[in-house]
Structure formats: C-alpha cells, structure tokens
Amino acid sequence: MKLAEALSERADLKRRLGQLKYRLENNALAQEGDRPAEDPQALLSELTGVTERLEALVTAINLTNASTHTEDGRTLTSMLAQRDVLGQKVAIYRDFLDHASEKVYLARGKEIKIHSTVDVASLRKQVDAAAKKLRELDVTIQGINWTTELQL
Numbered sequence: 001m002k003l004a005e006a007l008s009e010r011a012d013l014k015r016r017l018g019q020l021k022y023r024l025e026n027n028a029l030a031q032e033g034d035r036p037a038e039d040p041q042a043l044l045s046e047l048t049g050v051t052e053r054l055e056a057l058v059t060a061i062n063l064t065n066a067s068t069h070t071e072d073g074r075t076l077t078s079m080l081a082q083r084d085v086l087g088q089k090v091a092i093y094r095d096f097l098d099h100a101s102e103k104v105y106l107a108r109g110k111e112i113k114i115h116s117t118v119d120v121a122s123l124r125k126q127v128d129a130a131a132k133k134l135r136e137l138d139v140t141i142q143g144i145n146w147t148t149e150l151q152l
Contacts, residue, residue, distance in 0.1 A: 001149070001150045002145070002146055002147070002148065002149060002150065003061065003064055003065075003068075003144070003145045003146075003148040003149070003150050004142070004145035004146045005150075006057055006060060006061050006064075006150045007061065007145060009057060010054065010057050010058060010061065013050055013053060013054040013057065014054070016050050017047075017050055017051070017054070020043060020046060020047050020050065023038055023043055024040060024043050024044070024047070026038075027039075027040050027043065028040065060150050060151060060152050061150070062077075063151050064076070064148060064149075064150050064151045065077040065080060067151060068144065068148050070140075070144070076141065076144055076148075079137060079140070079141055079144075080141065082137060083134065083137050083138060083141060086130060086133065086134045086137065087134055089130065090127060090130050090131050090134055093123065093126075093127045093130070094127060097118075097120055097123055097124055097127065100116045100117065100118050100120050100123075101116065101120045
C-alpha cells in the first residue's frame with residue numbers, strides 16, 4: 001500500500017468515527033417499549049473495529065514518515081512540520097495584512113487619522129513568496145506520498 005492510499009484511508013476512518021459518534025448519540029436513548037433505530041451494541045463493535053484500524057494505520061503512517069528521507073536528507077516528518085508551520089505563518093500574515101490595509105471610515109474624519117503600521121505591498125510580496133514555497137513543498141510531499149510504500 002502506498003503512503004497516499006493510507007492517508008486517504010485514514011481520512012475515511014476519521015469521517016466514519018464522526019458518523020459513528022453521531023449514530024451512537026442518536027441511539028443512546030429510546031422511549032420505553034420502543035427500540036432504537038440501530039443497535040447500539042453493533043455500533044459500539046463497529047467503533048472498536050474502526051478505532052483499532054485507525055490506530056494501526058496512524059502508527060504505520062508515522063513510522064513511514066519518520067523513516068522516509070528525501071534527497072537532501074530530511075525526513076518526511078520534518079517536511080510535514082515545515083509545511084504545517086509555514087501554512088500557519090502565511091495565514092496569520094494574510095489576516096494581518098488584510099487588517100493593515102483596511103480603510104477606516106470615521107464619522108468625524110478630522111479628529112483621528114488611521115494609517116497602516118507596515119508596508120503592506122512589500123509584506124504581501126513576501127507572503128506571496130512564502131505561499132509559493134508552501135505550494136512547492138506540498139507538491140513535493142504529495143509526490144513522496146505516491147511513491148513511498150507504507151511500512152507495516
């Protein structure tokens with residue numbers, strides 16, 4: 001199994017966990033004399049199977065990520081950490097720059113003057129470069145995911 005396939009299965013298992021939670025909650029109570037729409041014991045058994053598979057899959061994914069090295073010697077784990085942190089940084093910068101470039105309208109515009117505290121245009125160029133680096137890193141990671149065998 002390729003790493004990308006394992007990641008896809010992991011996402012599916014997480015969705016199933018959410019659905020099972022919802023179904024269990026909907027079948028936790030029933031009026032006296034009535035039966036729930038689904039058997040809670042069967043749902044709990046399914047939950048056990050899904051969580052056991054998810055745990056095994058996550059373990060294999062993490063071991064694979066930690067032992068897969070790129071051409072420059074970095075592990076896939078370090079690349080994933082870099083991608084996550086860079087993505088957060090880019091998002092924070094974009095939100096900040098959106099606020100810094102807002103036009104402020106005052107009822108009495110003569111009393112208070114509002115101006116940006118940073119060079120928005122210059123910082124946007126830096127953020128665009130970081131976003132490009134993030135996209136390139138993600139493409140590299142996706143390529144590795146499709147060529148790396150999952151270590152079981």
